[in-house]
Amino acid sequence: MTNRTYTFLTAVIGVICGFVIIRSFLFADSLTVRNDLVQGFFVGAGLGVVAVEILARIKATRINGWITVFGCGLPSNGIFMRAACARIFPGPVNVPQEAMYWRTGVDGAGHTLSGEHDYILHFPPGGLPPNDAFWSLTMADEKQHFVANPIDRYSLGDRSGLAQNPDGSVDIYLRTATPAGHQSNWLPAPAGRFNLWLRVYLPGAAILHGEYAVPPVVEARPSR
Amino acid sequence: MTGYQHLLLFGSVVVAACFLVVYFWPRILLSVYKRAILVKGFGEGPIPVNTLYTEPQAVFADPLRAAPTSGSNLITTGVNRDTLLMVGWLDLRKGPQVLHVPDMGGRYYSVQLTDPSNNTNFAYVGKRTTGTEAGDYLISGPGWTGSVPQGMTRISSPNNSVLVAGRTLVESDADISAAYALSTQIHLTPLGG
Numbered sequence: 401m402t403n404r405t406y407t408f409l410t411a412v413i414g415v416i417c418g419f420v421i422i423r424s425f426l427f428a429d430s431l432t433v434r435n436d437l438v439q440g441f442f443v444g445a446g447l448g449v450v451a452v453e454i455l456a457r458i459k460a461t462r463i464n465g466w467i468t469v470f471g472c473g474l475p476s477n478g479i480f481m482r483a484a485c486a487r488i489f490p491g492p493v494n495v496p497q498e499a500m501y502w503r504t505g506v507d508g509a510g511h512t513l514s515g516e517h518d519y520i521l522h523f524p525p526g527g528l529p530p531n532d533a534f535w536s537l538t539m540a541d542e543k544q545h546f547v548a549n550p551i552d553r554y555s556l557g558d559r560s561g562l563a564q565n566p567d568g569s570v571d572i573y574l575r576t577a578t579p580a581g582h583q584s585n586w587l588p589a590p591a592g593r594f595n596l597w598l599r600v601y602l603p604g605a606a607i608l609h610g611e612y613a614v615p616p617v618v619e620a621r622p623s624r
Numbered sequence: 625m626t627g628y629q630h631l632l633l634f635g636s637v638v639v640a641a642c643f644l645v646v647y648f649w650p651r652i653l654l655s656v657y658k659r660a661i662l663v664k665g666f667g668e669g670p671i672p673v674n675t676l677y678t679e680p681q682a683v684f685a686d687p688l689r690a691a692p693t694s695g696s697n698l699i700t701t702g703v704n705r706d707t708l709l710m711v712g713w714l715d716l717r718k719g720p721q722v723l724h725v726p727d728m729g730g731r732y733y734s735v736q737l738t739d740p741s742n743n744t745n746f747a748y749v750g751k752r753t754t755g756t757e758a759g760d761y762l763i764s765g766p767g768w769t770g771s772v773p774q775g776m777t778r779i780s781s782p783n784n785s786v787l788v789a790g791r792t793l794v795e796s797d798a799d800i801s802a803a804y805a806l807s808t809q810i811h812l813t814p815l816g817g
Contacts, residue, residue: 424634428627436630440637447638448645455646475744475782479647482742486650491702492657492738492789495745498752533732533751534793540703546687554687555705559795597703601732601793602752 402542403505410453417446452483459484464616465510466502466598473498500607502598508616513596515589518575518620521596525568530604530612534558537572539587540595549588556587557599574617650743654787658740660696661713667692674721674814676712676788678807681800684708708800708807710735710790716765717784719815722776723763725749726809728756732793735810737763739783747779762815770815 420443424431459481460467471477472485473495485493489501505513513519521537529535536557539547546554556562562570563584573579573586574596598614606612625633661671671677679699682690691700699709714721723735734750748754749761754777762776765784772778792807794800 421638425631428630431625431627431630431634433625433630433633436634437637440634441641444638444641445645448642448649451642451646452649473738473743473745475739475746477742477744479643479742482744483646483649486653486743490653491698492654492736492743492745492787494734494736495748498734498736498748498750534706536706538703538705544701544703546703546705548688552686554703557706599704599706601706 407453410450413446414450417443417450452487455480455484456487460488461610463613464508465506466504466614466616468500468502470496470500470610472496496603496608499599499601500603501600502614503595504617505593505595506617508618511619512593513574513589513617514593515576515591518573518577518579519589519617520620521572521574521617522615523570523572524615527615528558528570529598529600529614530606531558531600532602532604535598535600537587538597538599539574539589540597541590542593542595544595547588547590547594551583551586551588553586553588556585560584573620575620651741654738654740654743657698657711657787658713658785660698661711664696665694666699666711667695669695671712673713673715674812676710676790676811678708678710678790678792678804678810681708681804684794684804685797685800705794707732707791707793708803710788710792710807710810712788712790712812714763714781714786714788714812715784716763716768716781716786720762720764720768720770721812722815723749723761723779724809724811724813725754725759725761726806727758728792728806730756731795731803731806733806733810734791736789736791737779737781738787738789739781740785740787741783746782749779773815 459469469485469488472493536555538555541547556572564570573582574589576589579586663670665671687700732751734748736745737747738745760776762772762778763781765781792803794803
């Protein structure tokens, strides 16, 4: 199930629950205790799913289209934070001092990422993610699986020998076809929609203090 | 009952059920991991409790063509081409487990110890917290009162169940077998066993 489908289903659950609540206000006199309990349980459970979705959106930080949550996995977290983190990073997520993760399915302008377009992720000089272990940018299809490609490359990062521009900046090319002369910085995209994951392990102080902004993914030729 | 009382009862049940779902959400999520580890496995059969399993080198090297055809796919979803994953599920009711880590030679690695009741991490063993030298760590459950053998560091778990997630950095395709050899040396033994 893709994220989009999940959000849609959550919205449907919310609407159904809202309808049942409004109806019970209109016909409160004809209710039975059994219906109060049964309907209340299902409506509450449905609203719980909606609440987790809303919490995830409240706790998430979105910069340049990239989504992350600061402070996941800490034992001091309350129930709302724990639920939001479990929704956005479905798994045993690391504490921020160990690793930070960002994901995006949109470019800097908010348009859905798709292999129909060519994109560039431009890190300014000295703007690669600060870390004491490693960083990587990984391509995923709509269902968060690896993307098959002719050069068997699934991610780029500190260990992949990225070429620098003359000014020290780094461009990563996100597209289905090889960028001529820039194969070392090519991260192959699928034909359809895709997602990007940025991982930074042992992130530097600038990241932990929220001072580092991941640059936006920019469409290379907007009017194709 | 009047309509007002019905609404009060209905509303209370709604609020209670809503909080229950939010509260138990992380636990439900990690129960999927528990089932994946102890029941389904990752293509090579279920992983016994108190055992650590490292994803096969072939799966890391070629995640699309060598993906396991049976078992859970949790280890291969999540698009990770940086670290070899290691997972395990601990049951500390019968006594503590000792986590042995080899000398990682400066390589980035972490062993994340997660409380599956709320998906928070009560301890880490790894480069950030304990360095990369060899070591033995005693993981004890709540209420354990024995003495810690010399040379071991005690880690107290708030829960008798623990989800273990390990990550060992792979520097390049040529480095996969070296990383795998190190990851498989991270292992568990029962205390006194």
